[in-house]
Amino acid sequence: MTVLFNNVTVFTNDERAADGGLLAGAAVAVDGPRIVAVGSQQEIAARFPGAEIVDGGGRLLMPGFVNAHMHFYGTYARGLAMSRQARDFAQILSWLWWTLDKALDLDAVYYSTLLPAITAVRKGVTAVIDHHASPYAVAGSLDRIEEALSVVGMRGLLCYEVSDRDGKAIRDAGLAENERYIRKSQKARADDPHHLYDGMVGLHASFTLDDDSLRQAADLGEQLGRGHHIHVLEGPLDEQETQARYGASVARRLYEFGIFSPRSIAAHGIYLDEQGMDLVAERDTIVVHNPQSNMNNAVGRADVFALLQRGVTVGLGTDGMTPDLKVDVRTGYLLHKHHLTDPRPGWNEFQQMTLQNNPAIYRRLTGQMIGRIAPDYLADFILVDYYPPTPLDGGNLWGHFLYGIADAPVYMTVINGKVVMQEGQLPGLEAAGLDERELSEASQKVARGVWDRFRELSD
Ligand SMILES: [Zn+2]
Known part of the structure; x- marks a missing residue:
């Protein structure tokens, strides 16, 4: 099943790209764990009719x-x-x-x-x-x-x-x-x-x-x-x-x-x-x-x-x-x-x-192909709530990264083609029947035991 991550600005992280690797009004097609296509929304929509569509809301999509x-x-x-x-x-x-x-x-x-x-x-x-x-x-x-x-x-x-x-x-x-x-x-x-x-x-x-x-x-x-x-x-x-x-x-x-x-x-x-x-x-x-x-x-x-x-x-x-x-x-x-x-x-x-x-x-x-938004690479990427206050293009992305993207909330994280986090929620926890607050309590209980042993070992 092909999934289209639509309506995004893609930073492909291809250092050889003439446009700095930044594509506005773009879409990324994913099939299983892999990216199969990256291009303009119109082009990708025409190539993959009937694909499932995820609306990126105009966010920045870049490698994780x-x-x-x-x-x-x-x-x-x-x-x-x-x-x-x-x-x-x-x-x-x-x-x-x-x-x-x-x-x-x-x-x-x-x-x-x-x-x-x-x-x-x-x-x-x-x-x-x-x-x-x-x-x-x-x-x-x-x-x-x-x-x-x-x-x-x-x-x-x-x-x-x-x-x-x-x-x-x-x-x-x-x-x-x-x-x-x-x-x-x-x-x-x-x-x-x-x-x-x-x-x-x-x-x-x-x-x-x-x-x-x-x-x-x-x-x-x-x-x-x-x-x-x-x-x-x-x-x-x-x-x-x-x-x-x-x-x-x-x-x-x-x-x-x-x-x-x-x-x-x-x-x-x-x-x-x-x-x-x-x-x-x-x-x-x-x-x-x-x-x-x-x-x-x-x-x-x-x-x-x-x-x-x-x-x-x-x-x-x-x-x-x-x-x-x-x-x-x-x-x-x-x-x-x-x-x-x-x-x-x-x-x-x-x-x-x-x-x-x-x-x-x-x-x-x-040997796993990660780190670029391009066909045949693994679909490990993030969608960032980054709506820049100043013009963003392929040539100035690093300035935006250091002073803006680094502070912007990550809206969605995709690994191996799967959404592992969206708006703070983790489908993996839910699928395993785990609740974050309960995990935190369990972890604290285990940590108390570790700290007790730490004190004994420190004496
Ligand atoms: Zn170390």
């Missing part, structure tokens, strides 16, 4: 956003009281994150994904690359994240964060969870190429992984044809500890073990030096920049400009700070100008990272 580095479980830090104030990133890790993750059980994994995923689709995010840790509930944790995302109907690329920090048994469980989940998603993708979920090999960071762990993770990736998703030089500690224990720089070590590869994501990269950036670029490794999280941890600023100049595909993530990518886009754009006390940098770079690189990263890692 990809969050390229997320930790859903981080949601359970929201409102958590800390008994002491961390002085630096090392203490933030050990006092907050490496205590909170141990307090998670599988129900906490489920609810800490479900509630923010609801927010994500309301904010126009259609695909997420998550990085998960729950060391005392490893087996099956990625299934619980997938279960929560499927209720919402959101696309996801998942991994479990392997680390030595809780001992070899938990490290092995992490490797096994990645392997199990990747095999499961590969099988599902073989049966249905549009299957919403896929996996990669998750790793914490160089400084909590010994040579044996890196070798096993590299072998696993090789064997399954999947890359790695790892934190790289988020703080100075990663380099100090790696140098002290292994006598090599983080970048050199990850390069030598084959963790740097075109299929891998290096999150952050704040302390990459020139040589490290060269090694990242040589392997065409993806880097994901997380501006708000970096500011929150006061760890500094990644030199995204130097990376982009080297041809590195740099994307943007929220690192668990928010399910809404747009907030990190604008914050990141402002952060660099402010830090450099120069109003010029960032305009083109943040446009490229948001609109081009993030979908390109998802396409490269999963």
